[in-house]
Amino acid sequence: MNISHKAFSCILCTIITIILGWLFLFPLRKLPFLGKYSIILGKNPLTHVMMIITVFLYLYIYIIKPEIAKRSTLKSLSKIKDLFIYIVAALFISGATINLLPSKVLIDLLGREAGVIAVLAGVAFGSILPACPFISYPIIAGFYAAGVGFPGVMGMLFGSGLCYPCYITCDLTFFDHRILILRVLLTFASALVAGFLLYLAGIITGV
Amino acid sequence: MRAKFQVAFIGKITVLIFAFCLYLTTFTVSPALTWKCVTISLKEMKKLLIPFIVALFLGTLVKNLITPVLISRFLRGMKGIFSAAVIGSILPPCPFIAYPVIKGINDGGAPLYVTMIMLITATTVEIGQIFCGLIIFGPKIVGIRISFAFLSSLIISLIYSSAIRWR
Numbered sequence: 001m002n003i004s005h006k007a008f009s010c011i012l013c014t015i016i017t018i019i020l021g022w023l024f025l026f027p028l029r030k031l032p033f034l035g036k037y038s039i040i041l042g043k044n045p046l047t048h049v050m051m052i053i054t055v056f057l058y059l060y061i062y063i064i065k066p067e068i069a070k071r072s073t074l075k076s077l078s079k080i081k082d083l084f085i086y087i088v089a090a091l092f093i094s095g096a097t098i099n100l101l102p103s104k105v106l107i108d109l110l111g112r113e114a115g116v117i118a119v120l121a122g123v124a125f126g127s128i129l130p131a132c133p134f135i136s137y138p139i140i141a142g143f144y145a146a147g148v149g150f151p152g153v154m155g156m157l158f159g160s161g162l163c164y165p166c167y168i169t170c171d172l173t174f175f176d177h178r179i180l181i182l183r184v185l186l187t188f189a190s191a192l193v194a195g196f197l198l199y200l201a202g203i204i205t206g207v
Numbered sequence: 208m209r210a211k212f213q214v215a216f217i218g219k220i221t222v223l224i225f226a227f228c229l230y231l232t233t234f235t236v237s238p239a240l241t242w243k244c245v246t247i248s249l250k251e252m253k254k255l256l257i258p259f260i261v262a263l264f265l266g267t268l269v270k271n272l273i274t275p276v277l278i279s280r281f282l283r284g285m286k287g288i289f290s291a292a293v294i295g296s297i298l299p300p301c302p303f304i305a306y307p308v309i310k311g312i313n314d315g316g317a318p319l320y321v322t323m324i325m326l327i328t329a330t331t332v333e334i335g336q337i338f339c340g341l342i343i344f345g346p347k348i349v350g351i352r353i354s355f356a357f358l359s360s361l362i363i364s365l366i367y368s369s370a371i372r373w374r
Contacts, residue, residue, distance in 0.1 A: 045336070047258045047299045054265040061268065068271050076267040079307075086219045087259060087303060088252065089226035092326060095248025096229055132251075133300055133339040141343050157352050158359075162330055169222045170302035174310045182323060186363055187330045194331070194359035199353065 024048030036181035090169035119195035122155020231373030266311030274314030
């Protein structure tokens, strides 16, 4: 396959992807029925962009290397069949945890803490909040409005979802318990370092 | 290989058993609460099912496209640490969507420390949260969160990859 054929395929796939992207992302938002696509595709535009990129990649790879596209499609279908039941279980755990979260208790505890302890407490509490920002951010904003200090709020943002069942179940489903333990340790360390750096920056700048 | 498969299978079964026990416990305590949990879970499933399937397709394609040459060029050494951090940061902020892609890169032959760096940044940086963050908190807090989270993830990634190579 020569370069001009690859370039033509790339241009053709880009045009198709842009048309599909335009159809999904912009005009349909205002239409009464089709504008509700976020109910089945999620609200995050980055997810929509990822889906469009996937469509583009498969179209492009199917033209220039059809055997890879076919192999990927078959392998994906087989993976969906293997993983489906575990992902359904993980989503049920996630839904249950949203309801079982003791928000009022967390507000009381975090509101009393200040300084470095607030960062630690914020990261710890943030880690059990839902991973989805459209659920956790309003909760954190509620804590902020209820009187939790800035270090605590930033700690919650840095630690948001680290130990939420979604992540734990995905660690176990796609990898194993060793990766889970390592990931939790390293992400906690990362969130704590971010919180402390911010706290130090706040002390230095006087904000 | 067989032992690795068994360990992964035990992890998956744990998820199933935990879900069953959790719902059994909440049903015993409060059937109304259980129904509320089921309703929310079904709403989440409706929202995430298609993106999850698309993410699996993307992850499998990435795994088949990645070659050892590509990995040694972009995903090894210092360049690899930074590339992995960027890849993890730009993935959608949902583990059901990010993990299939990271798994695809891992299965394609990326070293373990690169996979861990992607997992760290996918969990802590999550640039995709910018859309929700801008609406709720505003650009200042979102900017502070992303920049400090990326910086700290890079620091931890450097320490971890140095520790791996030192061993």
